[in-house]
Amino acid sequence: MKLSDSLVILFMYGVCLFFYILIGDLPEDSRTYPLTIVAGLAVLTTCFLLRQIPLLFRSGIRNDFPVVFDAFLGRQFFVICLLCVAFLALLPITGFYVTALIFLILAMFFLRVPLPHLCATIAVLGALIYVVFTLFLKVPMPVGTLFQ
Amino acid sequence: MPDSLNLIAMGFMHALSPVNLLAMFLATVVGIVIGCLPGLSAAMGVALLLPVTFGMDPATGLIILGGVYCGAIFGGSISAILIHTPGTPASAATAIDGYQLTLQGKAAKAISVACIASFFGGLLSCISLYSFSPLLAQLAMKFKSPEYFWLSLFGLTIIAGVSSESMLKGLMSGFLGLLLSTVGMDPMEGVPRFTFDYSILDSGINTTCALIGLFSMSQVLILAEKSIAKRAKPAAFTGRIGLTGKEIRRLSPTVVRSWIIGNLVGILPGAGASIACFMGYNEAKRFSKHKEEFGHGSIEGIAGSEAANNAVTGGSLIPTLTLGIPGESVTAVLMGGLIIHGLQPGPELFTTYANMTYTFFGGFVLIQFCMLAVGLFGCKGFAQIARLSDAILIPAIFLLCVVGSYAIHNNYQEVVIMLLFGFLGWLSHKFGLNQAAIVLGLILGPIGEKGLRRALMLSDGDPSILVSTPLCWMLVGLCVFGLLSPLLMGRMGHGLKK
Numbered sequence: 001m002k003l004s005d006s007l008v009i010l011f012m013y014g015v016c017l018f019f020y021i022l023i024g025d026l027p028e029d030s031r032t033y034p035l036t037i038v039a040g041l042a043v044l045t046t047c048f049l050l051r052q053i054p055l056l057f058r059s060g061i062r063n064d065f066p067v068v069f070d071a072f073l074g075r076q077f078f079v080i081c082l083l084c085v086a087f088l089a090l091l092p093i094t095g096f097y098v099t100a101l102i103f104l105i106l107a108m109f110f111l112r113v114p115l116p117h118l119c120a121t122i123a124v125l126g127a128l129i130y131v132v133f134t135l136f137l138k139v140p141m142p143v144g145t146l147f148q
Numbered sequence: 149m150p151d152s153l154n155l156i157a158m159g160f161m162h163a164l165s166p167v168n169l170l171a172m173f174l175a176t177v178v179g180i181v182i183g184c185l186p187g188l189s190a191a192m193g194v195a196l197l198l199p200v201t202f203g204m205d206p207a208t209g210l211i212i213l214g215g216v217y218c219g220a221i222f223g224g225s226i227s228a229i230l231i232h233t234p235g236t237p238a239s240a241a242t243a244i245d246g247y248q249l250t251l252q253g254k255a256a257k258a259i260s261v262a263c264i265a266s267f268f269g270g271l272l273s274c275i276s277l278y279s280f281s282p283l284l285a286q287l288a289m290k291f292k293s294p295e296y297f298w299l300s301l302f303g304l305t306i307i308a309g310v311s312s313e314s315m316l317k318g319l320m321s322g323f324l325g326l327l328l329s330t331v332g333m334d335p336m337e338g339v340p341r342f343t344f345d346y347s348i349l350d351s352g353i354n355t356t357c358a359l360i361g362l363f364s365m366s367q368v369l370i371l372a373e374k375s376i377a378k379r380a381k382p383a384a385f386t387g388r389i390g391l392t393g394k395e396i397r398r399l400s401p402t403v404v405r406s407w408i409i410g411n412l413v414g415i416l417p418g419a420g421a422s423i424a425c426f427m428g429y430n431e432a433k434r435f436s437k438h439k440e441e442f443g444h445g446s447i448e449g450i451a452g453s454e455a456a457n458n459a460v461t462g463g464s465l466i467p468t469l470t471l472g473i474p475g476e477s478v479t480a481v482l483m484g485g486l487i488i489h490g491l492q493p494g495p496e497l498f499t500t501y502a503n504m505t506y507t508f509f510g511g512f513v514l515i516q517f518c519m520l521a522v523g524l525f526g527c528k529g530f531a532q533i534a535r536l537s538d539a540i541l542i543p544a545i546f547l548l549c550v551v552g553s554y555a556i557h558n559n560y561q562e563v564v565i566m567l568l569f570g571f572l573g574w575l576s577h578k579f580g581l582n583q584a585a586i587v588l589g590l591i592l593g594p595i596g597e598k599g600l601r602r603a604l605m606l607s608d609g610d611p612s613i614l615v616s617t618p619l620c621w622m623l624v625g626l627c628v629f630g631l632l633s634p635l636l637m638g639r640m641g642h643g644l645k646k
Contacts, residue, residue, distance in 0.1 A: 008579050012320055019327055022342050030334045033597055041323040048316045068578055072373050080372040084546055104543050111539035121540050129551055137203050139555040
C-alpha cells in the first residue's frame with residue numbers, strides 16, 4: 001500500500017468526520033442530504049481502503065514520496081507559498097498595486113529573473129491589470145488602510 | 149426549420165458585431181499564447197479569463213471563453229512542432245512528425261498543416277454543434293426532477309471514472325465536490341449549512357473562485373515546486389507559409405476522418421482532445437499511402453492529430469450546453485462560465501436564451517477563421533513566446549488569480565477561498581485525485597440536490613419516483629455505463645499511447 005494512498009484515505013475520513021460533526025448542528029430536515037453525501041464518501045473511501053488491504057498485508061506501507069515528490073524543490077516551493085500568503089496578508093494594508101509591485105520584485109528576484117525581464121514583466125502586467133480590471137471592468141482594487 | 153435558419157443567421161449577424169469580432173480576436177491570441185506555453189493548459193486559461201467576462205454580454209463572454217479554448221488547443225501544436233514540447237497534452241501526437249519536419253527545415257510547412265487542419269477540424273465540428281445540440285435539448289425538455297438527479301449523477305460518474313487514474317479516487321473527488329457544494333443556504337429549508345457565520349458562504353462556495361483556484365492557482369504551485377526549466381530555442385524558419393493544392397487534396401480525407409473521430413470523442417463525456425489526437429494520428433497512419441513517412445515527418449500525421457483535437461472542441465460543447473454534462477475539464481470550466489452569467493445549461497438555452505446561444509455558435513464558427521489567420525500570420529511571434537520562462541509565469545499567474553477572484557464580488561475573502569482551492573488542487577494533483585471531478589461535484593451538486601429533494605417532496609418521500617419513467621431508467625443505464633467506461637477508455641488510451 002502506498003503512503004500517498006493511505007494519506008488520501010485519512011484525509012477523506014477526516015473530511016467525513018468533520019462534516020458529520022457539523023451536520024449535528026443542522027435542523028432535522030436539512031440533515032438528510034449532506035448526511036447521504038457524507039455516507040457516500042465514507043463508503044467510497046472504505047471501498048478504496050478494502051482494495052488496498054491486500055497490498056498492505058503483502059508489502060506494508062510503501063513510502064512512495066520519492067516518486068510523488070520527485071524533483072520537488074522544497075525551498076523554492078515554500079518561499080513562493082510564503083510570498084503568496086504574505087501578499088494576501090499585506091493586501092488589505094498596502095493595497096493591491098503596491099503589494100503586487102513588492103510581490104513581483106521579490107518573487108522574480110528570488111527566481112533569478114534577469115533585471116530587464118523583471119522590469120518588462122512589471123510594466124506589462126501592471127498595465128494589463130490596470131487597463132482590463134481598473135479601467136475596463138471598473139473593479140475597485142483595494143487601496144489599503146495605509147493609503148486611505 | 150425556417151426558425152432554426154433564422155436563429156443561425158441572426159446568430160451570425162450578432163457575432164459579426166465589432167465588439168464580438170474584437171473579443172474573439174483577442175481571445176484567440178490569448179488562447180494561442182497559453183496553448184504554446186508548455187505547462188499551461190486550456191482549462192487554466194479559460195478559468196483565468198472567466199472574471200474578465202463578468203460585466204459583458206453573456207454571448208460575448210462565451211465567445212471569449214470559446215476563443216481561448218480553441219486557441220489553446222491549436223497553440224499547443226506550435227511548441228510541439230518548433231521545440232518538440234507539446235504546449236498541451238492535445239498536441240502530443242503532433243510533436244512526433246511536426247518536430248521531424250522542423251529538423252528537415254520544413255517548420256513552415258508543419259505549422260501550415262497544423263493550422264489548416266486545426267481550422268477545418270474546428271469548423272467541421274461546428275456542423276455537429278448546430279445539428280445535434282437542438283435535438284438533444286429537445287430530449288432534455290422532457291426531464292423533470294428525478295431525471296435531473298440522475299443526470300447530475302451520470303455527469304459525475306463519467307468524468308470521475310474516465311479522467312482519473314483510479315476510478316474510486318475519481319468518484320471520491322466527485323463526492324468531495326458534492327460535499328463542498330452543500331456549503332451555503334439549504335435550497336429547500338433556507339437554513340445556512342456549514343457557513344461558520346461567514347456571510348460570503350451563504351450563497352455557497354463561489355464556483356469561479358473554486359475554478360480559478362483548482363485550475364490556475366494549483367498550476368502556480370505545480371510550476372513552483374520544480375526547477376525552472378530552460379526552454380529550447382525555437383527553430384528558425386523561413387519557408388513559405390501555406391499549402392499547395394496537391395497537398396490540400398492529399399490531406400482532405402485525413403482531415404474528414406479526424407473530424408469524425410474528434411467529434412465523437414468530444415461528444416462522449418470524459419474523453420478529450422488528448423485521446424482524440426492519438427486516435428486521429430493512428431487512423432491517418434492506417435489509411436495513408438505513405439506509411440513510411442510516419443515518425444519521420446509526415447504531413448498527414450500532423451493533420452490527423454490536429455484536425456482530431458480541434459474537432460473535439462465543438463463536439464464537447466454539445467453535452468455541456470444541452471445536458472449540463474461537460475465533455476472534459478475545459479468544458480467544465482466553460483459551464484461554470486455559463487452559470488456565472490445566470491444561465492443554466494439545458495433546453496432553456498435553445499428556447500428562452502436561443503439568441504444568446506446562436507450568437508455564441510456563430511462566434512464559435514468565426515473563431516475558427518480567426519484562429520487560421522492569427523495562427524498563419526503570427527506563428528513566428530508565438531514561437532518566441534513559447535520560450536517565456538516559468539520564473540515569470542509563476543508570479544504573473546498568481547497575480548491574475550488574485551485579481552480574477554477579487555473582481556467577482558470585490559471581496560477579499562473570496563481571494564482566500566481561491567488560495568485554499570489552489571492548495572486543494574495542488575494536493576489533488578500530487579495524490580492522484582481529480583480536480584475536474586471536484587469542480588463537477590461543485591457544479592452538479594445543487595442541480596442533483598434540488599432534483600432529488602423536489603422529487604422526494606412530490607412523492608411524499610417515496611424513493612420509487614426516482615425510477616418511475618423510462619427516461620430515469622435510461623439515465624440509470626448511462627450511470628452504469630459511466631462506471632464501466634474507465635475500463636474501455638483505459639484500454640483505448642493505453643493501446644494508442646503504445
